[in-house]
Amino acid sequence: MKENGIMMQYFEWHLEADGKHWERLKADAEHLSKMGVTGVWIPPCFKATGINDVGYGIYDLYDLGEFDQKDAIRTKYGTKKELKAAVDELHKYDIQVYADIVLNHKAGADETERFMASEVNPDDRNQTISEPYEIEGWTKFTFPGRKGTYSDFQWSWVHFSGIDYNQENGKKAIYRIEGENKGWANDDKVNNEYGNYDYLMYADIDYAHPGVIEETKKWAKWFIEETGVDGFRLDAVKHINENFIYDLVKTIRNEFGEQFFVVGEYWDSAYESVEGYLEDQDFNLALVDVGLHTNLEQASKSGNEYDLCQLFDATLMKKNSSYSVTFVDNHDSQPGQSLESFVESWFKPLAYGVILLRAEGYPCLFYGDYYGIQGENPIAPQQEMIDKLLYIRTHHAYGEQVDYFDHPNCIGWTRLGNEQHPYGCAVVLSNGEAGYKEMQMGKQHAGETFADYTGNHEEKVVIDENGNGHFLVQAGSISVWAKEGVKPEEAAEEK
Numbered sequence: 001m002k003e004n005g006i007m008m009q010y011f012e013w014h015l016e017a018d019g020k021h022w023e024r025l026k027a028d029a030e031h032l033s034k035m036g037v038t039g040v041w042i043p044p045c046f047k048a049t050g051i052n053d054v055g056y057g058i059y060d061l062y063d064l065g066e067f068d069q070k071d072a073i074r075t076k077y078g079t080k081k082e083l084k085a086a087v088d089e090l091h092k093y094d095i096q097v098y099a100d101i102v103l104n105h106k107a108g109a110d111e112t113e114r115f116m117a118s119e120v121n122p123d124d125r126n127q128t129i130s131e132p133y134e135i136e137g138w139t140k141f142t143f144p145g146r147k148g149t150y151s152d153f154q155w156s157w158v159h160f161s162g163i164d165y166n167q168e169n170g171k172k173a174i175y176r177i178e179g180e181n182k183g184w185a186n187d188d189k190v191n192n193e194y195g196n197y198d199y200l201m202y203a204d205i206d207y208a209h210p211g212v213i214e215e216t217k218k219w220a221k222w223f224i225e226e227t228g229v230d231g232f233r234l235d236a237v238k239h240i241n242e243n244f245i246y247d248l249v250k251t252i253r254n255e256f257g258e259q260f261f262v263v264g265e266y267w268d269s270a271y272e273s274v275e276g277y278l279e280d281q282d283f284n285l286a287l288v289d290v291g292l293h294t295n296l297e298q299a300s301k302s303g304n305e306y307d308l309c310q311l312f313d314a315t316l317m318k319k320n321s322s323y324s325v326t327f328v329d330n331h332d333s334q335p336g337q338s339l340e341s342f343v344e345s346w347f348k349p350l351a352y353g354v355i356l357l358r359a360e361g362y363p364c365l366f367y368g369d370y371y372g373i374q375g376e377n378p379i380a381p382q383q384e385m386i387d388k389l390l391y392i393r394t395h396h397a398y399g400e401q402v403d404y405f406d407h408p409n410c411i412g413w414t415r416l417g418n419e420q421h422p423y424g425c426a427v428v429l430s431n432g433e434a435g436y437k438e439m440q441m442g443k444q445h446a447g448e449t450f451a452d453y454t455g456n457h458e459e460k461v462v463i464d465e466n467g468n469g470h471f472l473v474q475a476g477s478i479s480v481w482a483k484e485g486v487k488p489e490e491a492a493e494e495k
Contacts, residue, residue: 002038003398004036004393004394004397004398005038005039005362006035006036006037006038006039006356006363006364006365006390006393007037007038007039007040007041007098007325007362007363007364007365008032008037008039008040008041008364008365008366008367008370009041009327009330009331009364009365009366009367010025010040010041010042010043010367011042011043011054011077011331011367012331012334012366012367012368012371012373012374013054013331013334013336013337013368013373013375014373014374014375015043015054015076015077015374016374017051017052017076019051019074019075019076019077019078019079020078021043021076021077021078022077022078022079022082022083022085022086023078023082023086025040025042025086025089025090026082026085026086026089026090029086029089029090029092029093029095030093032090032093032095033093033094033095035387035390036390036391036393036394037095037365038094038095038096039095039096039097039098039230039231039261040090040095040096040097040098041098041100041233041364042077042086042097042098042099042100043055043076043077043100043331044056044058044099044100044101044102044235045064045065045075045077045083045099045100045227046058046059046060046061046062046063046064046075046102047059047060047063047064047065047067047069047070047075048070048075048076048107048108049070049107049108050070050071050072050108051070051071051072051074051075051076052076053076054076054331055075055076055077055100055102056102056235057107057108057202058102058105058106058107059106059107059108059141060141060143060146061219061223062143062146062149062150062151062219062222063143063145063146064079064080064083064226064227065077065078065079065080065081065082065083066079066080067143067145067146067149068145069143069144069145069146070108083227084227084228087227087228087229088228091228096230096231096261097227097228097229097230097231098229098230098231098232098233098261098263099223099227099229099231099232099233100233100235101232101233101234101235102235102236103205103216103234103235103240104200104201104204104205104235104236104239104240105200105201105202105203105204105205106141106155106160106202106203106205107201107202107203108138109138109139109140109141109155109203110140110141110142110143110144111138111140111142112136112137112138112139112140112167113136113137113139113140113156113157114134114135114136115134115135115137115139115157115177115178115179116132116133116134116135116177116178116179117132117133117134117135117137117162117163117175117176117177117178118130118131118132118133118175118176118178119173119174119175119176120174120175120176121195122173122174122194123194123195124194124195125174125176125184125194125195125196125197125198125199126184126187126195126196127195128176132178135166135167135168135175136166136167136168137157137163137165137166137167137175137177137203138163138165138167138203139155139156139157139159139160139163139203140154140155140156140157141154141155141156142154150222151215151218151219151222153211153215157177157179158179158182158206158209159205159206159209159211159212160177160203160204160205160206161176161177161182161183161184161185161198161199161204161205161206161208162174162175162176162177162184162198162199162203162204163175163177163202163203163204164199164201164202174199176199177206181208181209182206184196184198184199185198185207185208185240185241189241189242189243190238190239190240190241190242191238191239191266191268191273197238197239198239198241199239200236200239204239205240207240207241207243207244208241213244213247216244216248217247217248217251220248220251220252221252221255224252224255224256224260230259230260230261231260231261231262231263232252232260232261232262232263233263233264233265234262234263234264234265234285235265236265236267237264237265237266237277238266238267238268238273238277242277242280242281245264245281245285246280246281246282246284249262249281249284249285250284253284261286262284262285262286263285263286263287263288263325264277264281264285264286264287264288265287265288266287266288266290267288267290267332267339268290269290269291269293269294269314270291270314271291271314271315271316271319274287274290274291274316275319275320278320278323283323285323286322286323286324286325286362287316287323287324287325288325288327288330288364289315289316289317289324289325289326289327289361291314291315291316292311292312292315292316292317292324292326292327292354292355292361293327293328293329293333293341293343294341295310295311295312295313295314295315296311296328296343296347296351296354297333297341297342297343299311299347299350299351299431300343300344300346300347300348300351301344303431303432303476304409304431304432304433306408306431307408307409308405308407308408308409308410308411308429308431309405309406309407309408309411311354311411316361317358317360317361318360321359321360321361324360324361324362325361325362325363325364326354326355326358326360326361326362326363326364327355327363327364327366328343328348328351328352328355328366328369329341329342329343329366329368329369330364330366331366331368334368334373334379335373335377335379336375336377345379345382346476347431348369348382348385349382349385349386349389349454349477349478350429350431350477350478352365352369352382352385352386352389353389353427353429353478353480354429356389356390356392356393356397357389357392357393357397357413357415357425357427357480358401358413359397359401359415363393365386365390368381369381369382369386370382370383370386371383385454388453388454388455388480389454389480391453392425392453392480392482395421395423395486396415396417396421396423396424396425396482396486397415397425398415398417398418398420398421398424399415399416399417399418399421399424400415400416401413401414401415401416402414402416402439402440404437404438404439407435409430409431409432409433409435410428410429410430410432410435410436410437410473411428411429411437412426412427412428412429412437412439412471412473413426413427413439414426414427414439414440414441415427416441416442422444423482423483423486424441424442424445424482425453425480425481425482426439426441426450426469426471426480426481426482427478427479427480427481428471428472428473428478428479428480428481429473429477429478430473430474430475430476430477430478431476432475432476433475434472434473434474434475435472435473436470436471436472436473437471437473438468438469438470438471439468439469439471440466440467440468440469441463441467441468441469442467443465443466443467444467445463445467445483446463446464446465446466446467447462447463447465448462448463448483448484449461449462449463449483449484450462450463450469450471450481450482450483450484451481451482451483451484451485452472452479452480452481453480453481453482454477454478454479454480456473456474456477456478456479457472457473457474457479459472460484461481469481
């Protein structure tokens with residue numbers, strides 16, 4: 001990862017299903033580079049249940065928009081050719097591409113099969129509430145449109161551990177598939193919410209099956225070579241046998257090098273659970289920082305009752321920053337989605353100041369915050385403010401970080417710069433009244449005039465002879481102070 005790198009999640013839930021998204025991404029590559037973006041997380045690029053599927057109803061991992069399946073050749077986002085063109089264009093600007101990989105389940109089976117299953121308690125999946133009986137489930141995947149191209153592997157009920165629908169009588173329940181060596185993953189290999197959270201949705205893939213393990217590794221190698229992606233965002237890892245995840249990441253790195261980036265989505269705000277997962281994975285991947293996101297959401301909804309000094313408590317950013325992918329919001333947390341926990345609009349500039357201007361973590365910018373959210377209840381973008389913060393991250397937010405966390409409603413920190421970027425910056429946040437922070441920028445800045453690059457303050461700050469500044473902030477706002485009039489090329493050249 002590059003110094004001060006920025007990842008962008010380049011989608012939100014309500015993107016128009018017009019098949020033009022890969023083209024839009026390609027056209028945006030130069031702009032993304034100028035913004036400071038160094039990595040793009042793309043949506044699931046595989047054939048799903050239909051062209052309106054965001055991609056998590058995964059059908060065929062080998063179909064990137066190439067075969068006539070599920071009533072279309074393209075995916076929601078476009079064709080395989082357009083996908084590869086977008087990846088190639090991003091690479092021209094030295095932007096890495098991270099593919100969203102959905103390995104927990106499969107959806108949209110081609111045929112039903114009959115097999116034995118037992119119903120389990122939805123609130124405790126380890127509790128069986130029926131005798132085993134024969135059901136009819138959608139578990140046969142033959143991929144007739146692909147006709148064995150790239151892989152002749154066909155999926156059947158033996159490759160899954162559970163489903164949620166009995167076609168025979170239309171009953172919806174959580175069914176554990178019965179048979180030799182069948183069952184949920186061991187409790188210590190998946191999250192223990194609901195007793196055992198192996199089952200999430202659709203036809204749940206059984207990663208204790210040797211054929212499944214072999215085929216998935218084979219697919220991963222094919223996909224990376226076929227597309228040239230630089231990393232994976234692994235969806236829903238807390239529901240997948242962690243031994244398999246460890247084995248997969250190790251196999252990929254052995255084949256493609258240690259630089260291949262992997263981040264897992266382990267959605268749990270309890271730090272102990274996240275740390276335990278990292279330890280079990282031998283710290284071989286990063287995780288999205290759900291704890292920080294949760295704190296940002298709570299802060300946005302609590303106003304001045306929230307103690308900003310506690311903003312980083314129980315977060316990866318604070319406790320294991322090398323493995324923290326920080327984010328404000330994403331497609332799951334946006335309004336109307338399963339994990340809705342949207343950060344209030346007034347707090348978004350402060351939240352992005354936190355993830356973009358701190359030294360810790362790999363920040364992820366959300367498409368919906370930058371370009372807006374569509375749908376029945378659209379949400380306006382905050383592009384202008386985010387651009388200002390991106391500018392500061394790219395040109396000023398370097399070097400030693402000194403925190404001034406001494407007031408529950410007004411906190412600040414300074415970045416003192418480094419040899420290549422000597423100017424630094426001072427950041428002040430308030431979730432209450434207008435305030436200020438007395439902060440040290442260094443005697444080398446004595447007499448210099450600092451301006452608020454957010455535009456929230458017209459006043460100027462002159463650094464005193466001891467290197468201190470009296471840095472202001474408006475009520476419920478953020479201000480980012482840096483040397484007035486510094487151009488990007490000057491920041492890069494001055495030593």
